[in-house]
Amino acid sequence: MDSLPMSMDRDSLQQLLGEIDTVLLDCDGVLWQGAEGMDVMPRAPELVGRLQAMGKNVFLITNNSTKTQDSYYDKCRSLRFNVDRDHILSAPYIVAQYLKEINFTKKVYLVGSPGLAQEIQKVGIQCIGVGPERIEGSIYNAMAHSSTLGLDPNVGAVVVGFDREFNYDKLVRATSYLADPDCLFLATNLDEKYKVTGTRYHLPAAGILVKTIENATQRPPRVMGKPSLNMFYMLQARYGVQPEKTLIIGDTLHTDILLGNECGMWTLLVLSGATTLQEARQLTTTQDPIKQKQVPLFYLQSVGDILTLLDEPLNHHLNEQQH
Structure with missing residues (x-):
């Protein structure tokens, strides 16, 4: 052989x-x-x-943690791939379906893209945290007086994918939510880099953000993607x-x-x-x-x-x- x-x-x-x-x-x-x-x-x-x-x-x-199942379906049609919509499984779709199947009814704090948020919202779950985030004033004081940290008591899960708006303030909020052991920690995928074709460069991917939050919380996520x-x-x-x-x-x-x-x-x-x-x-x-x-x-x-x-x-x- x-x-x-x-x-x-x-x-x-x-x-x-x-x-x-x-x-x-x-x-x-x-x-x-x-x-x-x-x-x-x-x-x-x-x-x-x-x-x-x-x-x-x-x-x-x-x-890919940035695109919905619908956007992939439209792309496949435009590129002449004849595939049924329900035969397309993206990491955001898996996350949303998982939350639906466990009858999750709280809010999601999202470190991720608008596409990931859309997929989760499609199953009737509200997302917060999409886009730029800023904690006003001293972050230390915000942590000491949690009322100024801006945490939503209805959040029951932190979902992490690729997020171009990721910053220290988002990291603080994500780790603060995850200080509650009952708060779920879900990740779309652990890919750490995305190769830029034809160059010697690569883009840091979702896995870098997942690892950052994992290290900051000392909690492993439940990963949805391959x-x-x-x-x-x-x-x-x-x-x-x-x-x-x-x-x-x-x-x-x-x-x-x-x-x-x-x-x-x-x-x-x-x-x-x-x-x-x-x-x-x-x-x-x-x-x-x-x-x-x-x-x-x-x-x-x-x-x-x-x-x-x-x-x-x-x-x-x-x-x-x-x-």
Whole structure:
């Protein structure tokens, strides 16, 4: 057997397609890329359609904490991805559905984007804290005389995602709410950086803010996005998804591939996004058990290569006819 990850070929693909009935697709770096995420990967929409035509259940799963399920649905339609709305699972959607399922009735203090707030408000839960925050005067005095700190007694959860307006004042309010052990601490995802394509730079992501609040409170959050299993539990409960019959395709080892291996799914890494083949192969020699679970079974350059492999027999036959 070849060392992992193995380059997927036509035979392994055909065998895999005979085993699975569900495909989970990451979005950024897999289906599209670019600063605005509007550069569609070659043949990606066609691949989604082909998988659906083969009878596979196709779901899009993303850790992006700034966009709603509705905005992703609209984007998919504009980019020619024919995916049902309820087959799109974003981290904000998972957060909102979780709060709904536990019958949460209090307010949420949000460290996050307007999109995250919209998703939570859609299930009838009020959010506060969206946008810039400022505690007037001395913060120490505000803490000593909590009436001037501006805390809402009806807040029962702090939800943290990516927030460009994050500042020390928001940190103070978040940690103050979380001083109550009954206040929930939820995070969309733990991704710490977002690569700026074509540069040597990266943007600090939601995980940096989550870690800051976690360190300040000494409380771990309940994480909703990949590699947390909450996303998979929802798929399992609503659609009966079975891990041994599921393929997850992603470009990130510590989210997509780790989730797949933790659940017992088939895993395929595409090299069109955040990870190089060298980085994936380096993990095969690690002694760290968490990193060992980030090694994918297969790899390809991009998702469009799946269609190339599927069409190989036809192309070969046509070439023979031409000669």
